[in-house]
Amino acid sequence: MxxxxxxxxxxxxxxxEASLSRLWDIYYQKTKHFMPTQEWEIDFLVFTLIQAIKWKxxxxxxxxxxGAFPNQQNPANQPKKDFLKPGIRxxxxxxxxxxxxxxxxxx
Numbered sequence: 001m002x003x004x005x006x007x008x009x010x011x012x013x014x015x016x017e018a019s020l021s022r023l024w025d026i027y028y029q030k031t032k033h034f035m036p037t038q039e040w041e042i043d044f045l046v047f048t049l050i051q052a053i054k055w056k057x058x059x060x061x062x063x064x065x066x067g068a069f070p071n072q073q074n075p076a077n078q079p080k081k082d083f084l085k086p087g088i089r090x091x092x093x094x095x096x097x098x099x100x101x102x103x104x105x106x107x
Contacts, residue, residue, distance in 0.1 A: 012049060017057050020050045
C-alpha cells in the first residue's frame, strides 16, 4: 500500500498548481453537497489531492523563505516554525448569542 501511495505522490508532484487551481472550483462544487455514491467519493479524493498539492507548495515555499536548506546552520539558534503542526489559536471568551425562532402555528 505504501508503494502505491508513493507512486501516486510521484505522479502528483509533476502537476502544475496553476492548472489544478482551475479545477478546484469544479471539484468544490461537486463535493460540497454529500452524496452517498462512489462518484462523490472519487470527486472528493480529487478535491483533497488538489488541496494537498496546494498545501505542499505553500509549506515548501515558506521553508525556502526561511532558508530551510539541508546542512544549513540555523542562524543565532533561533527555533524555526514547524509548518506541519496546526497553529494554536487563543481561546475567545465571547458569549454565545441565542437566536429564537418563531414556533409554527398549529391549525
